[in-house]
Amino acid sequence: MEYNHHSLEKKWQKFWSENGTFKIGETSDKPKYYVLDMFPYPSGAGLHVGHPLGYIASDILARYKRLKGYNVLHPMGYDSFGLPAEQYAIQTGQHPAITTEENITRYREQLDNIGFSFDWSREIRTSEPEYYKWTQWIFMLSFNAWYNVEADKAEPIKTLIERFEKTGTAAVKAVSDDDIRVFTADEWRGFSTSEQQRELLKYRLAYLKESTVNWCADLGTVLANDEVINGLSERGGFPVEQKKMMQWSMRIIAYADRLLKGLEQIDWPEPLVEMQRNWIGRSVGASVKFPLPQLNDHIEVFTTRLDTIYGVSFVVLAPEHDLVKTLTSEAQRKEVEAYIARTAKKSELDRMADTKTVSGAFTGSYAKHPLTGKDVEVWIADYVLASYGTGAVMAVPSGDQRDYLFAKHFDLPIIAISDTQDITEEADPNKEGRYINSELINGMTYEDAMSTLVKELEKLQLGKAKVNYRMRDAIFGRQRYWGEPVPVYFKDGLPYLIEESELPLLLPEVDKYLPTETGEPPLGRAENWRYQDQYEYELSTMPGWAGSSWYWFRYMDPQNAEAFASKESIDYWKSVDLYIGGSEHATGHLLYSRFWNKILKDLGYHNEEEPFKKLINQGMIQGRSSFVYRVLDVDGKGTNTYVSFGLKDDYNTMALHVDVNIVHNDVLDREKFIASRPEYSEAEFILEDGKYICGTEVEKMSKSKFNVVNPDDIIAAYGADTLRLYEMFLGPLEQAKPWNTNGIEGVYKFLRKVWRLFHDAEGNVALSDETPTKAEYKALHKIIKKVEEDVERFSFNTSISAFMICVNELTDLKCNKREILKDLIIVLNSYAPHITEELWMLMGNEVGAISYQKYPVFNPSYLVESEFAYPVSVNGKMKMNLSLALDLGQKEVEEIVLSNADVQRYLEGKIVKKMIFVKNKIINLVV
């Protein structure tokens, strides 16, 4: 029988599905291993060959770990709330649920074709009420929680109320809004319910507050910071502006330090860890007050260089700063207002792009320097951002280049503060010298100056050490339809939770998926969208990241109606051992997931500080576009002649994208090209060596570039096993690489060779029960060792090369021994599950068992210890058992030369694992 990948793969996929081969029970006595892929958003475009890369890697690992005796959780599901289905609904009127369902069906078909060992009985979809019930429940948990700084964890809100009742705000150290009231226990008890609720809202982890948000008018919704890239929306690339709105937020700032600290205990790629660090943006410094005696107020600034405080020659406020209005003098009012108007007109994007022009305006007012008491001018300028720190800076022209340029431009004083400073051309921020012109700290070093200044400012109550974060609290509401409803209603203008027993709060039906005439979100269109028929429900829905911030727990116990997952299953599965997905989620999903994981931990639902112990970013597979070159005539018009890539420089040509599916190894299938479009029907070609060679370029995979490759097409031609092997063979998992099928024949050929090992020339199964030779064992044991090493370090591409070597060796040895081949296919099973399952069956073994049963194949004692040699004695030159050396090195050894230093290391007669030969001489031994 020939290797017929098509029927064979379909057969086994059906078998696995019908027999529930990969279904696992709740818990087990075996050690657990949880390997998770980032679940996909089911888009309308379906999967292209880039998507399964990570899934294939995780599937190999899952199957391998099962063979090693682990109970493996390897689930899949869909992040099925999201914007594209809603945009489609706006255009067509089709309910997003229907679009989503259709897309999921397509995804599932494509995934099934690849032969993954997912436990589909655990599938989840974030848009299903059974699932989002628990997303809403976690929101309620966060609403009912506050962050206790003393305990450094979140606690139920009732412990805060207890403190208020006993001691008022005096004994409370919490992460909260800035505008909290200070009150005694008596005052608290005197508050009305509304007053109490209003105050509690300032402490809740999920809270409602007037805040500056990223508003995207084209999408009709607010966006989180990570959904805005260079001032444009991540989805669609629409402009985003700043706007003040009442908005739901999550107090992620409370966890900033723990999110940073946690990065040290997880095994993640360095770039990703770095991205999260930068995103959180912790900077240690001080907050300093510059008094405004005339207003009985002060300007608060944040600085990381408190030591330069005597170099302050002016203070700069962001144009949006609250104090600007009151500080502006009559004389300066016109100028200041004109400046504010000018900056307001500039978009965020312009403001970022234009960082070279110095601009600003004097307010006409002065603030007191906190230490010298001298007057310093107060300016406004757009280089100070309202959204960072306090929106105000102390300007030290001698130490900060931006301040320096500003001072030069407006002719403000520049005060040198260090004896090593050179400020003739630019600012000099060095910390090496001794301070000058600095009263209190003259002559001191940096460290001494800092501690002196902090003490002095604290004494004066004009400043203190402070840690500032770049990260903002996460905006949680979206003015969209296709998301989880927020389980909140409003009474007296204040938010209250619905009862837990009333969950899930189902997404209501609406007539259109657009905002209402009054500009309210689409849920405003729902009829009678009120709690108990009288209180308005919240109209915004949750953001895309809500459903994905806890989904790994749901896989542990996906059908549970009583809890997001049972305590037993959480205790057993704990956290994800290996998480595979793209790095584009660095500052979104991966940060929010860590955040919610910590909330759930603090409130006692599990014990894991971090959800994903190890993480691997699979590299993006880019498209490899192909081009044909149309010859242009003298007028520059296109002709019907196409010139091959190598000859195109002799002509005036124009490059045209050509569908990569009619190009093989860069050679154009001319017949298919002619048939592809009417305008090509008369095409003529100028060939090189009888072929039309296409030019290529690496671009993102997209329809418009005709470079999308559907895995289904590859599977139809070569089979799923070839696709799996080939995607791994393409290069290191973590590296970005262009898709090309140039080498796929080699992988396909390899599988046919495997097949032939089991069959004779006539195509009949022909296996021998003879005892294998030493050479055969050696070939087998090399591959077992290699695969184990490679899988453990996620180097899948190298083990495929090793498989090829192994099979070539066995073919050369004409090996058809059961003893050898049985083990070979067990080892190969994780990579190519279909063909191995078939061969396993042809050997007469129990079907479906290969993927589960524990064989001793990956056990070290299973390997023959033939690869070791022992040094016998040493004396400048090493004598050793030369027959063993020859066996090991397979080369003729004339002499052994080692340096004296190396010789010393082997004096005690250690085992030699490896010998290094240079031209028939052993030059080193590895112990």
Place this chain on the structure above:
RNA sequence: GCCUAGGUGGUGGAACUGGUAGACACGCAGGACUUAAAAUCCUGUUCCCGUUAAGGGAGUGCGGGUUCGAUUCCCGCCCUAGGUACCA
């Protein structure tokens, strides 16, 4: 600008803690089998010199260094990709 990762044949890539650089595969060239094709198999394939061969020389982005020995470690520079940015 800053942070991170990387730079190896015609191509994808291998070389794990410093030890024969280029495994394996593609492509290419030649050959076997075949009426022919497909399939399969064999030989060669880093570059340069040497007609062939024997042999010699150079070689992992560039320039230095450490070492008996460097793709690997150190210093300086160049380039590519990703992230990030008036962050005070």
